[in-house]
Amino acid sequence: MPEVTMADALNSALRDALATDVRTLVFGEDVGRLGGIFRVTEGLQEEFGRARVFDTPAAEAGIAGICVGLALAGWRPVAEMQFDGFSYPALDQIICHVAKYRMRARGRVEMPIVIRIPSFGGMRGKEHHGESPETYFAHTAGLKVVAPSSPLDAYRLLRASIDDPDPVIFLEPKSRYRATEEGELTTEGPGLGRARVLREGNDCTMIAYGAMVSRCLDAADTLAAEAIRCRVLDLRSLVPLDVDAIAESARATGRVVVVHDAPRTLGMGAEIAATIMEEAFADLKAPVERVTGYDVPYAPASLEHRYLPSVERIGAAVRRIARF
Amino acid sequence: MSAGEHDDDQDDLRMLAIIAPDGSPIGEVDVGLDHGGLRELLRLMVFARRLDRECMVLQREGELTVYPPFEGQEAAQIGSAFALSSEDFVFPSFRELAAAVVRGVDPVEYLRYHRGTWHGGPYDPLERRFAPICVPLANQIVHAVGWAMGAKLDGKAACSLAYFGDGSASEGDFHEAANFAAVFGAPAILFCQNNGWAISVPLAEQTAAPIVARAVGYGIPGVRVDGNDVLAVYAATKAAADRARSGAGPTLIEAVTYRIGPHTTSDDPSRYRSENEVAVWRERDPIERYRRYLLAAGIADEAFTRSCEAGAEEWVAGIRAGVTSLPAPAPDELFAFAFARPPERLERQRREAGGIGDA
Numbered sequence: 001m002p003e004v005t006m007a008d009a010l011n012s013a014l015r016d017a018l019a020t021d022v023r024t025l026v027f028g029e030d031v032g033r034l035g036g037i038f039r040v041t042e043g044l045q046e047e048f049g050r051a052r053v054f055d056t057p058a059a060e061a062g063i064a065g066i067c068v069g070l071a072l073a074g075w076r077p078v079a080e081m082q083f084d085g086f087s088y089p090a091l092d093q094i095i096c097h098v099a100k101y102r103m104r105a106r107g108r109v110e111m112p113i114v115i116r117i118p119s120f121g122g123m124r125g126k127e128h129h130g131e132s133p134e135t136y137f138a139h140t141a142g143l144k145v146v147a148p149s150s151p152l153d154a155y156r157l158l159r160a161s162i163d164d165p166d167p168v169i170f171l172e173p174k175s176r177y178r179a180t181e182e183g184e185l186t187t188e189g190p191g192l193g194r195a196r197v198l199r200e201g202n203d204c205t206m207i208a209y210g211a212m213v214s215r216c217l218d219a220a221d222t223l224a225a226e227a228i229r230c231r232v233l234d235l236r237s238l239v240p241l242d243v244d245a246i247a248e249s250a251r252a253t254g255r256v257v258v259v260h261d262a263p264r265t266l267g268m269g270a271e272i273a274a275t276i277m278e279e280a281f282a283d284l285k286a287p288v289e290r291v292t293g294y295d296v297p298y299a300p301a302s303l304e305h306r307y308l309p310s311v312e313r314i315g316a317a318v319r320r321i322a323r324f
Numbered sequence: 325m326s327a328g329e330h331d332d333d334q335d336d337l338r339m340l341a342i343i344a345p346d347g348s349p350i351g352e353v354d355v356g357l358d359h360g361g362l363r364e365l366l367r368l369m370v371f372a373r374r375l376d377r378e379c380m381v382l383q384r385e386g387e388l389t390v391y392p393p394f395e396g397q398e399a400a401q402i403g404s405a406f407a408l409s410s411e412d413f414v415f416p417s418f419r420e421l422a423a424a425v426v427r428g429v430d431p432v433e434y435l436r437y438h439r440g441t442w443h444g445g446p447y448d449p450l451e452r453r454f455a456p457i458c459v460p461l462a463n464q465i466v467h468a469v470g471w472a473m474g475a476k477l478d479g480k481a482a483c484s485l486a487y488f489g490d491g492s493a494s495e496g497d498f499h500e501a502a503n504f505a506a507v508f509g510a511p512a513i514l515f516c517q518n519n520g521w522a523i524s525v526p527l528a529e530q531t532a533a534p535i536v537a538r539a540v541g542y543g544i545p546g547v548r549v550d551g552n553d554v555l556a557v558y559a560a561t562k563a564a565a566d567r568a569r570s571g572a573g574p575t576l577i578e579a580v581t582y583r584i585g586p587h588t589t590s591d592d593p594s595r596y597r598s599e600n601e602v603a604v605w606r607e608r609d610p611i612e613r614y615r616r617y618l619l620a621a622g623i624a625d626e627a628f629t630r631s632c633e634a635g636a637e638e639w640v641a642g643i644r645a646g647v648t649s650l651p652a653p654a655p656d657e658l659f660a661f662a663f664a665r666p667p668e669r670l671e672r673q674r675r676e677a678g679g680i681g682d683a
Binding site for chain 2: 025051052056057059061062065066067068069070071072073074075089092093096097100101102103104105106107108109110141142144164165166193239240241243244
């Protein structure tokens with residue numbers, strides 16, 4: 001079986017989308033002749049030309065804003081923000097227009113826009129290079145928010161996001177760009193809004209997305225040695241949120257740990273815990289635990305390991321609720 | 325020509341003008357319109373002003389929510405919108421009801437926004453090629469440039485035009501839009517209605533250099549035009565549109581005009597500007613000067629101007645009737661349009677709100 005990295009899988013997804021639909025455009029800072037600073041757009045300009053794959057001026061509000069105009073002109077823009085921490089100038093356009101245009105125009109206008117953002121920590125990056133912006137977007141009604149965890153699923157999710165008629169914020173876990181997975185790239189499989197169980201276990205459910213999924217799988221391995229069997233649920237998309245899968249897992253295991261690298265307060269963990277209270281309260285055997293980043297700005301490289309949820313912190317949380 | 329207190333320091337800038345405030349021709353009057361077209365410009369301005377005044381009354385009667393009047397800016401909006409073709413696409417801010425009328429947008433549909441029965445896209449933006457009303461300043465200029473980039477990719481001979489004000493020119497999005505337009509050679513017209521005041525802040529405190537001068541910095545043509553001279557505005561916009569459609573790229577137009585009324589019905593301009601200043605600009609009224617010109621040139625007669633006024637009365641009466649009987653949106657419309665493929669979670673909320681319950 002072929003082995004692909006997440007960066008290669010995303011590159012293939014963009015290539016296949018460009019080949020499938022001539023209305024698809026790919027643009028952003030350094031995505032053309034450089035192929036993107038993470039090489040996700042490598043070779044695309046050569047293959048599809050400078051009209052459909054192009055560099056833009058370094059102006060994130062402009063990048064997000066032209067997506068709206070291009071969508072009105074019948075194009076399907078797939079824009080890249082270079083880094084999570086540099087995407088914030090685009091928030092105005094994303095919140096005020098990308099998210100709201102369809103409702104404002106009473107559904108007469110579609111916004112089939114994908115904005116890709118290399119996100120989350122774990123790269124020993126400098127300040128502004130390890131942000132977790134998902135809550136800003138998930139809390140903005142009108143957007144879909146996707147965060148893949150593995151190469152093959154990154155391919156599937158990016159293709160589904162580009163095909164989706166609604167705007168999608170696509171958060172790529174940059175610490176996993178070089179992670180590999182064996183298998184064929186395919187659009188077959190679960191679509192947007194469907195979580196997937198990556199590991200079965202009856203004692204506790206770990207719920208995560210993006211880079212923290214592999215961290216949870218590692219923690220589950222460790223716990224298995226102690227005879228604590230964990231289910232790992234990969235959310236894949238935060239909007240739509242797979243409420244049924246979350247509830248089913250909570251009912252099946254009675255114990256849930258939510259893991260993300262975003263700060264704890266008002267993070268996705270809070271939303272998931274509240275959802276479990278609404279859907280599966282009677283089946284809970286312990287309070288829902290959150291293992292998250294702390295409520296501080298992202299850590300400098302040498303403190304990153306203390307900030308991010310570790311196998312040890314996840315394991316400790318599971319053990320706490322296993323004894324509850 | 326003096327541009328008034330709000331930009332005294334910019335008086336010596338060259339400004340395209342064709343009809344002087346007293347109605348006498350001072351420039352090339354042949355802008356390529358036949359007499360019917362020239363009369364239509366007057367009719368549209370008369371109709372638009374009558375509608376604007378009716379909207380103020382409707383707001384005072386409680387029939388509209390906050391309304392931003394455009395009186396004084398009829399020539400800037402109508403001269404520019406009239407220069408566009410049906411293939412072109414207009415991106416308004418929030419004061420462009422007159423331009424909307426030129427584009428054939430149904431005023432009753434448009435006024436659903438000010439009635440509060442919907443947000444800023446109650447009409448069909450694609451049918452009339454008139455984008456939804458954009459309230460956050462300068463955002464729509466970027467949309468217009470994106471649309472123009474898309475039109476260019478399609479090989480269409482069409483251009484976009486974004487309306488914005490002098491205050492919006494201070495926003496970062498103005499800069500990003502102008503720069504993108506220039507870099508990509510986008511067929512876009514950046515049309516600034518410099519009406520002298522950004523709510524209470526005069527132009528001199530908004531920007532230290534003339535807005536038109538910025539064009540040089542982006543490497544695009546800039547044109548300053550008397551925004552109360554409908555023929556000059558038409559000629560400048562037509563030239564920019566022809567240029568854009570020919571593949572020569574964007575143009576920045578600064579139309580120097582004046583907002584006679586308040587910023588919105590919630591504003592009290594007596595707190596920041598003098599009646600004297602307003603009186604100076606009333607003397608430069610865009611409709612009266614053009615009416616005088618048409619009469620003196622024998623292009624229109626008194627009967628025509630009277631028929632415009634009578635027609636406007638009748639037209640506005642119909643709009644009033646339509647606006648005051650606009651239905652409230654169906655409750656379910658709260659959920660109907662946010663997504664093309666709504667998340668299941670939202671569908672659950674929709675059922676909850678509808679009282680159907682969630683099994």
